Amino acid sequence: MIAGAVRRAGLVDVLGAAGNVNVQGEEQQKLDVYANEVVKSALTFTGRVCVMGSEEDDDFIPVPDGYPVGKYVVLFDPLDGSSNIDANAPVGTIFSVYSRVSDGGRGDQRDVLQPGRHQVAAGYVMYGSSVMMVYTTGHGVHGFTLDPTIGEFVLSHQRITIPPTGMYYSVNESRFGRWDRGVQLAVRGLHGDFPDQIKGKNSRYIGSLVADFHRNLVNGGIFLYPGDVKAPAGKLRLLYECAPMAFIAEQAGGAATDGVTRILDLQPEALHQRTPLVIGSRDDVEYVRRIILEQRAREGAA
Ligand code: AHM
Numbered sequence: 001m002i003a004g005a006v007r008r009a010g011l012v013d014v015l016g017a018a019g020n021v022n023v024q025g026e027e028q029q030k031l032d033v034y035a036n037e038v039v040k041s042a043l044t045f046t047g048r049v050c051v052m053g054s055e056e057d058d059d060f061i062p063v064p065d066g067y068p069v070g071k072y073v074v075l076f077d078p079l080d081g082s083s084n085i086d087a088n089a090p091v092g093t094i095f096s097v098y099s100r101v102s103d104g105g106r107g108d109q110r111d112v113l114q115p116g117r118h119q120v121a122a123g124y125v126m127y128g129s130s131v132m133m134v135y136t137t138g139h140g141v142h143g144f145t146l147d148p149t150i151g152e153f154v155l156s157h158q159r160i161t162i163p164p165t166g167m168y169y170s171v172n173e174s175r176f177g178r179w180d181r182g183v184q185l186a187v188r189g190l191h192g193d194f195p196d197q198i199k200g201k202n203s204r205y206i207g208s209l210v211a212d213f214h215r216n217l218v219n220g221g222i223f224l225y226p227g228d229v230k231a232p233a234g235k236l237r238l239l240y241e242c243a244p245m246a247f248i249a250e251q252a253g254g255a256a257t258d259g260v261t262r263i264l265d266l267q268p269e270a271l272h273q274r275t276p277l278v279i280g281s282r283d284d285v286e287y288v289r290r291i292i293l294e295q296r297a298r299e300g301a302a
Pocket residue numbers: 055077079080081082083172207208209210235
């Protein structure tokens with residue numbers, strides 16, 4: 001349903017330009033809200049879920065009264081990267097699944113605020129040139145591609161593994177001047193400025209986490225969204241953006257940190273908490289961590 005709505009987004013804009021009022025901005029916002037409603041109502045009817053959390057809702061969402069309650073907790077970003085829609089760039093849905101820890105009822109805060117290492121499943125759907133779902137339940141990473149001629153997801157990528165070092169780095173480099181020195185040095189290393197440390201990489205950045213992550217997963221590479229002086233925790237949300245991607249990265253043989261600490265070991269304190277993210281090929285993530293720590297040690301010694 002979301003893929004269908006995303007596919008029509010450009011067309012709706014054309015119709016808007018032909019006479020309807022103010023469709024541009026509004027339709028975009030509606031697509032986020034629509035995706036959120038689709039995911040919530042689909043999950044509500046399964047009977048498998050007790051509580052949900054969404055980027056689009058301020059608070060966590062217990063399954064409403066009158067619906068069967070299950071043992072799972074599902075956190076999601078229903079339409080990530082939606083600012084890209086008017087340029088017809090890929091967007092995605094990200095999800096993260098935990099088992100409940102509360103004893104009964106409709107779930108509470110404790111169920112929602114679990115560290116990422118307790119995830120039992122995670123995945124994303126990417127609305128790109130094909131619609132694809134990539135997921136893990138802790139037994140490797142697998143990808144299904146939607147075959148529109150039969151309306152089914154077909155197993156197209158079995159046991160995806162990410163190369164230990166990759167050909168791409170992906171970061172919003174307009175923030176370079178706001179990063180701390182360690183991050184600046186690490187990104188310069190990824191440029192190839194210090195060939196004795198690491199081989200330089202090509203730059204690729206869409207500004208849509210699912211698409212940037214997916215490209216690096218398939219080809220090898222590293223994605224960074226560091227904190228900076230204006231936003232020390234960066235932009236991306238721990239529970240429904242970073243933790244699920246970190247679970248997938250590790251299951252594919254890659255790694256994910258906040259620059260230093262493993263993402264899956266961070267203890268969340270709020271549903272919409274942000275964290276810096278460094279994710280992708282294992283050796284590249286480790287390289288960034290080493291440079292950041294070395295710089296911190298130099299600053300500590302100075
Ligand atoms: P959103 O949840 O508001 O769509 O923001 C998340 C998106 C990610 O998909 C992407 O990695 C990031 O924002 C890009 O941010 P920036 O434009 O600052 O580079």
